[in-house]
Amino acid sequence: MKWAIVRRRVNAMGGAELYVRRLIAELARLQHSVVLVTDGSVDIPGAADVRVIPLDNSRADQAMQFDKQAQLLLGSLDVDCVFSLERNGRQDVYRAGDGVHRVWLQQRRRFAPWWKRPFMGVGAFHRNMLQLEAQTFHPANTRRIIVNSEMVKREILEHFRFPEDRIHLVRNGVDVSRVQSGKRAETRARFGVRDDEFLLLFAGSGWERKGLAFVLAALRKLADLRVKLLVAGKGKRPCCAPGNVIFAGPMANVEDAYAAADLFVFPPIYEPSANVCFEALAAGLPVVTSACNGAAEIIEPDINGTVVQNPSDIRALIEAIRFWKARPAARPVPVKADLSIERNVRETLAVLELAAAERAAEARR
Numbered sequence: 001m002k003w004a005i006v007r008r009r010v011n012a013m014g015g016a017e018l019y020v021r022r023l024i025a026e027l028a029r030l031q032h033s034v035v036l037v038t039d040g041s042v043d044i045p046g047a048a049d050v051r052v053i054p055l056d057n058s059r060a061d062q063a064m065q066f067d068k069q070a071q072l073l074l075g076s077l078d079v080d081c082v083f084s085l086e087r088n089g090r091q092d093v094y095r096a097g098d099g100v101h102r103v104w105l106q107q108r109r110r111f112a113p114w115w116k117r118p119f120m121g122v123g124a125f126h127r128n129m130l131q132l133e134a135q136t137f138h139p140a141n142t143r144r145i146i147v148n149s150e151m152v153k154r155e156i157l158e159h160f161r162f163p164e165d166r167i168h169l170v171r172n173g174v175d176v177s178r179v180q181s182g183k184r185a186e187t188r189a190r191f192g193v194r195d196d197e198f199l200l201l202f203a204g205s206g207w208e209r210k211g212l213a214f215v216l217a218a219l220r221k222l223a224d225l226r227v228k229l230l231v232a233g234k235g236k237r238p239c240c241a242p243g244n245v246i247f248a249g250p251m252a253n254v255e256d257a258y259a260a261a262d263l264f265v266f267p268p269i270y271e272p273s274a275n276v277c278f279e280a281l282a283a284g285l286p287v288v289t290s291a292c293n294g295a296a297e298i299i300e301p302d303i304n305g306t307v308v309q310n311p312s313d314i315r316a317l318i319e320a321i322r323f324w325k326a327r328p329a330a331r332p333v334p335v336k337a338d339l340s341i342e343r344n345v346r347e348t349l350a351v352l353e354l355a356a357a358e359r360a361a362e363a364r365r
């Protein structure tokens with residue numbers, strides 16, 4: 001079959017972008033044909049027929065410009081199904097991997113300093129995103145929605161009148177063999193981590209949303225423990241970070257970070273379902289995350305991780321870190337969920353094929 005996949009930016013590091021690359025590679029392996037509609041960002045997957053939409057507007061207007069041009073392009077393509085990972089005016093299947101923008105803004109206001117709250121979400125960029133989101137979640141514009149967590153499904157049902165029976169849960173999938181192939185001893189030596197030190201790992205970019213500040217606050221209160229923190233990802237380095245924090249920047253071989261670490265700590269204020277948590281679990285690491293992360297749904301408390309209800313609850317984070325430091329024999333942790341990309345592609349294809357059949361039936365009428 002022939003699929004059109006829509007994603008504005010496709011680079012090497014973002015969770016949604018990595019998802020696109022892995023999905024395209026797996027679809028190609030299964031002999032499917034893929035047209036990728038994108039803005040021409042770097043690291044375009046080679047297994048797709050890439051159609052580039054150049055954008056020349058400001059950041060605030062680029063989403064609208066991309067939507068308008070994408071609709072024109074998609075109307076000229078002969079495909080069985082349009083699968084969008086971007087908030088667009090019309091598609092057969094939309095994957096809500098970015099969650100619900102209005103909920104993200106609510107969470108951002110909740111955790112921002114009081115003096116910033118009145119200014120959150122008032123710009124043209126956010127107005128445009130909210131407008132596109134309302135169009136995307138209108139049942140006349142989208143046949144089926146894929147969510148990667150029950151949390152996002154609840155948010156859609158709460159804020160939009162989209163039929164529940166047209167929303168499908170397909171949890172993230174990761175390259176399990178890759179994340180299990182990291183080099184522990186070499187990586188710890190490279191970053192100056194001794195054998196007797198307990199290494200925490202935080203991975204991801206967009207540190208405000210993903211809760212790095214809370215991890216740093218917890219670390220300051222753990223001076224009695226031989227603990228270090230490795231931060232893998234892109235962000236503005238805090239001016240007052242503790243001395244036992246290692247800022248590694250984006251790591252192409254992130255599997256080495258998982259291998260080097262003893263505990264993955266990731267308490268976001270809003271995350272639809274963090275891929276990095278799936279990767280950490282697949283690598284055998286216990287995961288400490290927040291209830292604001294859809295990936296928390298696969299955590300079994302005290303077995304493969306800890307879920308704190310409030311990401312800013314520093315005491316709860318400290319207790320979780322102490323709990324897992326005292327249990328080195330718990331690693332590698334067990335995971336009941338199937339974390340594989342193969343399972344994810346299989347379940348995604350089932351939804352795409354359902355939408356393709358509906359599209360074909362509609363065309364025959």
